[in-house]
Amino acid sequence: MTDLLNSPEDIAFRREIRDFVAAELNPDTRDRIRRGAPLRHEDIARWHKSMYRKGWVAPTWPVQHGGAGWSARQRLIADEELFRLHTPPLPNFGPRMIGPILIRFGSRAQQQRFLPAILSGADWWCQGFSEPGAGSDLASLTTRAVPTDGGWIVTGAKTWTTFAQHANRMFCLVRTDGQVKKQEGISMMLIDMDAPGVSRRPIRLMDGTEEVNEILLDQVFVPCGMVVGEVNRGWTYAKALLEGERLGIGGIGRCKHLLGRVRHMAQGADDALADARLAELEIDIMALEATTLRLLAAAEAGVPLGAETSLLKIRGTEIQQALTELMLDIAGPAALVPVAAGSNEDVFENVVCQFLNWRKLSIYGGSNEIQRTILAGQVLGL
């Protein structure tokens, strides 16, 4: 589909990315991503090393902390190109979530200890926000931290913790004061996954993968130095974290990558219905990108970005889900049959899994219902 960002500098930047990927990406990994096969940890870890050597692990961080130092425009281009070239997406938890928070609110000691390890891939982080009783209503979380000599004793249960099986650290929201308004008694803590009292149970999803976990915290000792910023200010940091990388939230690169896969599947099918639907979805992506660029231009001119970025999340996830639904239609009964060992070329492989797995996009990161409530309340004043 048409690239909207195509000034001479944009084109040169795209070329730099393409050359780098051509030289570094393992062909087997590339092939798995192209086919939409479930991500393997080793594919991501290997690609992380290449990106680390190039200095591109952290698109949003300033250069003095080892970030790529890209402009918002460059980040959009990089996102698009890296998806187009079938590179595995790097995990968000370190580079895009806790990293920027430590840069803004963390102590020098925390920055020195954790930022380099995020970049190098020595540390893998997971996000311990949600609890069995606290999903959309995150502020009602009940994991408790009680002060003790030199730190805190944390007890509670976290759930839906993505890729905790690969993580050695978790950033976690805990209740440090139960007497005040619920948002005002929350702190953010950095927890070592090997610490005594931390245990994990994998949760099997309907697509057969085990990408999420339940984490039990049973009297886990967390040293004082592992509290981010000030005690009881965790809600502010969490909101900043969830709002981070706002312009990337629509996932334009992902949308285009998926569109390319669906178009490939539709080739030669002579299915007028599917072709029309593909064209409509391409136009939807164009509108999402145009809206992103318009908000970006406003932000560069000094208009602060507000809650309106929720619309990017809603639209981007709706488009991706519509694409996976269209994939199912195009694949027909072929998608239901397990692929015989060795026939890796089947383009319909993984279609059902991706359809099922992508249902999560409208649930996590603030469900689309909650995002619409944000638009209605904070943008429209209802």
Added chain:
Amino acid sequence: MIRFGLPGEEARLLQDTAERFVADRYGLAQRAVMLARPPQEAPAHWREMAALGWLAAPLPRGVGGLGMAPVHLQGLLETLGAGLILEPYGPAIMNCAATLSRLLPRAQAAGALAPMLAGDRVEVLAASPMGQALVQAEPEGDGWALSGTVPLVPGGAAAHAFWVAVDCGAESALAHVPASKAQVRGFRLVDGQAAASACFDGVSCGPRACFTGAADALAHGADMGLWAALAETSGLIGALCRATLDHVKLRQQFGRPIGRFQVVQHRMADMYMHTEEARSMAQLTAEALEEKDAGVRRRLLSAARVKTDAAARAVLRDAVQLHGGMGMTDELAVGHMVKRLLVLAQTGGSRAAHLKRFQASG
């Protein structure tokens, strides 16, 4: 004539029995045990279903059936659908046995169907989802030499024999092939149902296994198979709706059940409307199956497929969404129902195929 009568006493008894069967035999943990078995094994409760009369129920009395009309079977099929049963009721009975009841002369049909309706043998059709031939038949002596593969035969993994729709020139025809003569690869579909791909290259059929003039029989079987899929879908849609309703009444966020939020209420109201429409279309087509005019019958069946598909898509989307993270897991029935719906959506022909057939019939 379409009547929309209420189900009779007999139909209600059948449905009650089915509800007890599902409750006793198809808890999620019990089902997981069945899913872990090889797909080639005989379906777990097949003989029991035969003893309950369910296998014979839809077939005409003259061939050993109970002669129950589809309208009286809708409740049974909806319940078995909602219960996520793994037995090949649709493919072996509603589709294959129904085809044979029309294909063969009475006495021969009764002979062929007897072991199938007793639950001793499983036989299924090997054809495209809409009953078209995917296998070639060339004359060989008095019989045929077959070639070709059917990539997806529902119920095929444990089948003793296949009725293969073959292309032998002008006429619609079926070849009866014991499973031992075909190359069968058994597997489970994404919903756990046993199925197979079957390759018939190099299979010879003697004259007694070759049946021409099968067009009417195949069309009847396809109609019955599609209707069964629609009735099962209707049952599943209703079950997803009920499970979601229970969830939104129980799940608390922001200090109240999420069912108190108006957005959630409206979604539930939409799900309810889809449930009602799907049930109406299943009943409409149940009655239409007795319609003499094949054109009208097909038109209504295709319409029902298109409408039911839209309902199923909307309901599965909202059922998962309103369950939040829990809806994504393998630990609730919701996820299993969603996967079953994806398979049923392709059974008897997809939405696109039936939309085309509907337009062409106008």
